[in-house]
Amino acid sequence: MFLPAVTARALLAGFGAVGLDAGTLRKAAGIAEAELEPVDGILPLEAFDRLWEESFRRASREELPTEVGLAVPFGAFRALDYLAASSETVEAAFHALAIHFRQVAEGFFLEVARTDHDGGEVRLVPANPVHHADRDRTREVSDEFTLAVFVGRFRSQPLANPFRASAVRLTRQLPKRPTRHAALLGAPVAFGCALAALEVPEAVWTSRLATADPALQQTLRQLAERIGLGAAASDLELAVRARLRPLLPDGRAEASEVARALGMSERTLHRRLRQAGLAFGQVLDDFREAEAERLLGAGRVSLMEVALRLGYSDQTAWNRAFKRWKGMSPSEWLASRGPRAGGPPTGVSGT
Structure with missing residues (x-):
């Protein structure tokens, strides 16, 4: 499983904010600084395991994930932070986060709903549910960290009704000694729950954000969609797509190259794809189609350049593939x- 590099950057920023040496933690976890730079970069889950292991070794506190989540500075999650802040209300902000949550988290999604007793609830729902006894520490720590980020973000927002949760549910087991979780999160905390969740009272749920900006919200939504990797059926497919993007222009979009980039054998890659109901050739073809639409839609890239970026050096093959995808x-x-602001691309057009 892989997680977005932007989440690692935010996590390291949170570590630094609570007094830990983020650079030392990054190096101890085996993460190169260059790996954190790409907007669509991903890191193996093991890197996050090592980050938390190293942080607990240096600051062995039960509340550390909550402290770090609350301390992550605004902007660390890049566009997603501003997307939420430009929403009309707290409820709308959570819905915006839910739509684009995959850009910062993998393996689970954000479920936002009204509650029977007024107000709203935000739940972290795993994509592949497991029995509670089979959950690992990383999942529980990640749940706690994520909810704390939400609380910290909305606390910093100027609202008519200051943000507070009415209840917090965590998946981690009840600590053996009293902790400061309730004091830090400002709400009663239940441990050992099936799903991690925040309950938010009605007055807060419907509060308007002073930073609401519909125009900025629309721009950020479009940006969030453009930097994505298209619709993927699984975490593995998303990881394969992320590795395919730099390989396509060089004509190296082969299973062996992708497997090497993912740190596994080609046989293992094919086996895992089969288990997910996928085939490498289909993933490659679907991603090429999505990339073609994204690049052509930008309006400033020539048709020949799009073809080359997709790994087609032959005009006939490029036109044939596109006609198969779109029928034209x-x-x-x-x-x-119709016309676009950037003007029509030029170059090889196809017939």
Whole structure:
């Protein structure tokens, strides 16, 4: 399993904010600084395991995940922070986060709902539920950290009704000694729950954010969609897509290259894809189609450049593939979408 690099950056920023040496932790976890830079970069889950292991070794406190989550500075999650802050209300902000949550978290999604007793609830729902006894410490720590980030984010927002949760549910087991979780999170905390969740009272749930900005919200939504990797059926497919993007222009989009980049054998890659109901050739073809649509939709890339970025050095093969995807040539598809501000791409058009 893989997690977005942006989450590692935010986590390291939180460690630094609570007095830990983020650089030392990063190095101890075996994460190169360059790995944190790409907007769509991903890191293996093991890197996050090592980060938390090293942090607990240096600060053995039961509340550390909560402390770190509350301390993550605004902007550490990049566009997603501003997407939430530009929403109309607290409820709308959580819905915006839920839509684009996969950009900062993998393996679970955000479920936002109204509650029977007024107000709302935000739940972290695993994509592949496991029996409670089988959960690992990383999952429980991640749940706690994520909810604390939410509390910290909305506490910092100027609201008519200051943000507070009415209840917090954590998946981790009840600590053996009293902790400061309730004091830090400002709400009663239940441990050993099936799902991690925040309950928010009605007055807070419907509070309008002073930073609401509909125009900025729309721009950020479009940006969040553009930097994504398209619709993926599983974490593995998303990881494969992320590795394919830099390989395509060099004509190296092969299973052996992707497997090497993921740190596994080609046989293992094919086996895991089969287990997920996927085949490498189909993942490659679907991603090429998504990339073609994204690049052509930008309006400033020539048709020849799009073809080269997708790994097609032959015009005939590029046109044939596009017609199979869309039922028309690239130039016909662009014409069907109407004029764009960036102007039409030029170059090889296809017929």
